[in-house]
Amino acid sequence: MRIDVVTIFPDYLRPLELALVGRAASRDLVDIQTHDLRAWTHDVHRTVDDSPYGGGPGMVMRPEPWDAALRDIVARDPSRRPRVVVPTPAGVPFTQSYAAELAEQDWLIFCCGRYEGIDGRVVDAWADDEISIGDYVLAGGEVATLVMVEAVTRLLPGVVGNAESIIDDSFAHGLLEGPVYTRPPVWEGRAVPEILRSGDHAAIARWRREEALRRTRRRRPELLDRIELSDADRAVVAS
Numbered sequence: 001m002r003i004d005v006v007t008i009f010p011d012y013l014r015p016l017e018l019a020l021v022g023r024a025a026s027r028d029l030v031d032i033q034t035h036d037l038r039a040w041t042h043d044v045h046r047t048v049d050d051s052p053y054g055g056g057p058g059m060v061m062r063p064e065p066w067d068a069a070l071r072d073i074v075a076r077d078p079s080r081r082p083r084v085v086v087p088t089p090a091g092v093p094f095t096q097s098y099a100a101e102l103a104e105q106d107w108l109i110f111c112c113g114r115y116e117g118i119d120g121r122v123v124d125a126w127a128d129d130e131i132s133i134g135d136y137v138l139a140g141g142e143v144a145t146l147v148m149v150e151a152v153t154r155l156l157p158g159v160v161g162n163a164e165s166i167i168d169d170s171f172a173h174g175l176l177e178g179p180v181y182t183r184p185p186v187w188e189g190r191a192v193p194e195i196l197r198s199g200d201h202a203a204i205a206r207w208r209r210e211e212a213l214r215r216t217r218r219r220r221p222e223l224l225d226r227i228e229l230s231d232a233d234r235a236v237v238a239s
């Protein structure tokens with residue numbers, strides 16, 4: 001997968017050079033290129049914003065630099081059509097299944113808006129997806145892009161060593177993941193649940209499912225309406 005990110009703060013995307021995503025890039029499992037939008041400006045001040053039509057606070061990102069940047073980047077590989085993503089608080093909620101959908105794509109371009117946003121005509125002309133990572137307001141799309149790129153990259157083949165950990169992820173089965181434990185068996189007087197040290201893999205799997213159901217019921221009950229529950233699941237949820 002190729003991922004291009006357009007931003008006025010390229011250094012904000014440096015974390016993508018680290019850890020899981022950085023390792024995936026060094027193994028050529030993903031090709032991430034970051035671009036400074038100001039490279040597509042021509043005035044001495046490298047202006048990317050202007051006052052909003054209709055008045056109001058703040059500034060809006062001008063269409064011309066964005067259009068020039070996207071035309072240039074897309075033209076670098078005429079044989080492929082990228083999926084263009086614009087992070088925005090007004091977007092469709094980003095979910096694990098959305099991440100899985102984007103992970104199927106061959107090429108993603110993330111457009112990081114700042115100020116009051118990107119001129120709506122550019123979004124209309126170019127955006128395939130307008131995505132929100134949550135109901136709060138950030139200063140720009142860079143943080144949202146970091147979130148989405150990590151969520152997508154970890155789903156690419158070969159990125160996560162143990163593919164099972166992807167399958168058991170929170171949300172992978174539509175439930176929140178339950179608690180996890182490691183040594184020591186007792187820490188500060190708190191013991192690891194005995195079942196996890198029993199070696200009874202069927203019982204351990206059942207316990208983990210029950211913990212996931214209980215945690216989901218407590219924290220995100222609405223998720224339970226979206227999945228198929230067995231009679232045993234329902235008994236746990238009702239208890």
Ligand SMILES: Oc1ccccc1-c1ccno1
Nearest residue numbers: 087088132133137138140141
């Ligand atoms: O708050 C934002 C500002 C710019 C771009 C994206 C966002 C955002 C907030 C939540 N998800 O995306």
